[in-house]
Structure formats: structure tokens, C-alpha cells
Amino acid sequence: MLKEDLIAYSKTIGIDDIGFASADPFLTLKERLKQQQALNYQSGFEESDIEKRTHPELLLPQAKSIIAIALAYPSKMKNTPKSTKEDPRGLFCRASWGEDYHTVLRDRLDKLQAYLQERVPEAYVTSMVDTGELSDRAVAERAGIGFSAKSCAIISPIYGSYIYLGEMITSVPFEPDTPVEDGCGTCNICVEACPTGALVQGGQLDAKKCISFLTQTKGFLQDEYRKVIGNRLYGCDTCQTVCPKNRGVDFHTQPEFEPDPEKVKPLLKPLLTISNREFKDTYGRMSGSWRGKKPIQRNAILALAIYKDDTALPLLEELIKSDPRPVIRGTAAWSYGKIAANKQPEALRFLSERLEVEEDEEVREEIQKGLRFEKEITP
Incomplete structure (x- = not known):
């Protein structure tokens, strides 16, 4: 009873x-x-x-x-x-x-x-x-x-x-319920679709390769993952969206989980200059904010390189020159080089100048990576 x-x-x-x-x-x-x-x-x-x-x-x-x-x-x-060429957007996963x-x-x-x-x-x-x-x-x-x-x-x-x-x-001894029978069968779609191969095999995850984990790290993102995360700012839904068991599944039973479109798919460039107070006021009630604004900003900078948004170059220049956080300066330099190599090769002179004055070794390495993008397209 x-x-x-x-x-x-x-x-x-x-x-x-x-x-x-x-x-x-x-x-x-x-x-x-x-x-x-x-x-x-x-x-x-x-x-x-x-x-x-x-x-x-x-x-x-x-x-x-x-x-x-x-x-x-x-x-x-x-x-x-919608994302546009002039105003690209990032994305928070559904769990946020x-x-x-x-x-x-x-x-x-x-x-x-x-x-x-x-x-x-x-x-x-x-x-x-x-x-x-x-x-x-x-x-x-x-x-x-x-x-x-x-x-x-x-x-x-x-x-x-x-x-x-x-x-x-x-401590109350309730009668246990019966577990649900496995429903995957021979389906292996999620394993095959995982962008980083984090699903080593069905039921086994290398969490350190999972994009959900990678978007939450605070340091420099490894080179091999920078393109793969795309415009993801927090989390990844790939294994869920490809799953046949999720086809047509969309429940809105909890008012608290209804998304604000402008928050869960925000414009990227404003994120580069958002203050701590603005970030807390805007995103503080979302689970995707728990690591603070730095990982979100780093991911936004990487996404701008994927979009090849040359209108972001002035913002990136300012970060490279003035941001006190090495991860942001360095990632901005990498992204700047990636964008400039495709749009404005002459702008890479700026990176050469920054290399002369930058003292942090990791940031210097990222600037050098940005400069190599120019060499890749030089005839």
C-alpha cells in the first residue's frame, strides 16, 4: 500500500x-x-x-x-x-x-x-x-x-x-521492480556516430574523449578536437539524436526545462566580451554554467573559427592583446590565424607582432599555430 x-x-x-x-x-x-x-x-x-x-x-x-x-x-x-554568416550561433545541449x-x-x-x-x-x-x-x-x-x-x-x-x-x-524495505529488457539489439548507430570515438564499444565510454566532457574542460582543447566540437558550447547530443529509440520523443512535462532559445542557442560574438555579472545573470540558472564562463568563451572562440567569421577578427585581436587568461589569449590566437588565413592573409602580421611580446609559453605556441595557417595557403 x-x-x-x-x-x-x-x-x-x-x-x-x-x-x-x-x-x-x-x-x-x-x-x-x-x-x-x-x-x-x-x-x-x-x-x-x-x-x-x-x-x-x-x-x-x-x-x-x-x-x-x-x-x-x-x-x-x-x-x-538561425545562425547566419554575419551572426553565427553556438549551442547548449538539451541537458542544459x-x-x-x-x-x-x-x-x-x-x-x-x-x-x-x-x-x-x-x-x-x-x-x-x-x-x-x-x-x-x-x-x-x-x-x-x-x-x-x-x-x-x-x-x-x-x-x-x-x-x-x-x-x-x-531504510524502508520496498518490493523491487523488474528491470527493463535491453532494447539495443544489433543497433550500433550511436557508437558509429560518436564524433570523437569516445564510445569505444557499446556500453563503454572513454569519458576523456567525450565532447560533453571536452566542452567542460578549462584548459587548452587538444588540437584534434577543435574542429570536431563544431559550434557546441556545452555538451553533446549526437548519441541521443541518432538513436532510433528517441525518434519522435519530445516531452514538455516540466515547465522548468523549457528552453529560452536566445540562451541555449546564443550569438557567439557577444559571448567574447560578456562580464562575469552578465554571464551569471544570463546563464547562471542553467546547468551548463557550472564551470563558469571561461570554457564557454573558449568554445565560442573555436566555433568562430569553424564558421570562418572574419567579422570577429577585431574582437579576437582585443582578446589576444588584453585578456589576462592564457587559455583565452591562446585560443583566440589560434582562431584568429585560422580565420585570417582563409579571409585576410595580410592580417596575420598582427600575430607576428604579438609573438614578439607574448611571454606565456603556451600562448606563444598557439600564436605559432595560428601563423602556420598562413603558410598552409601560401603558394
């Missing part, structure tokens, strides 16, 4: 799906994580302690069950702004549309926890979303929310992979 009541209550507070699992150790996951660690495939953003990631009783000694929840987010937006999902899921979990503890005052409970120790996907899979796909995402039979996940460990 309590389980049915909890399910019914979850619908009244905006939870799209809910499932129940045992709090037994995740032993299969444990071996997989050990392998990932040995192969150096982890991003570094996740919890490093494999024991905590796989043993719920370490997080809650009284653990008997885990309640998994899922909230659907949209895959399409209305009135999508609307309000930060961590905030929204915590709100739902807090309400669910309050209801459970009202019904069972002696219950022990602890909840987490994404940044917690447990693997959201492993819990969701065990709880019957969806199956673990070759893309390493959980795919719900109803909502596809466009879902956010959270969980609650509790």
Missing part, C-alpha cells in the same frame, strides 16, 4: 517516472568501474571511491531500498533562432535547457522524502542527484526506469534517453 501511495504522490509533484530497487551492492558495476579506472576512461568529475559508488550501505547503514526517479526533458524547442536539473530534481526528491517520512517517521533517508556517490544509471536500470544502452545512457520505454535521474536510499 505504501509503495502504491508513494507512486501516486510522485505524480502529483511532477515526477514522470518512479521505480524501486534493492539496496544490494552493485557488484557488476563495481567490476566495470575498476576496468574503467584501469583504462583511464573516467572523466574525473565522478566520485573516485568505487566502494561508495557501489555499496549503498556505506552511504546509509540502514539501507534496504533505493527509490529512483526520472524527469523528462524536451528534445525540441519552438522558434529556434531551462533551469539546472540538479535544482529541479532535488526539489522533487525533497518533497518525496518529506511524504515518506510523514508516513514512516522512523525511516532513514538520503537522496542524491548526479553529483552523489551512486551511479544514477545503475540505480535507474535496477529500478526498471529503463535499460542501459550502448550509448551509456538509460533509455526509458516512454521518454527515451531524454530523462534526468535521481535516487533516494531508504
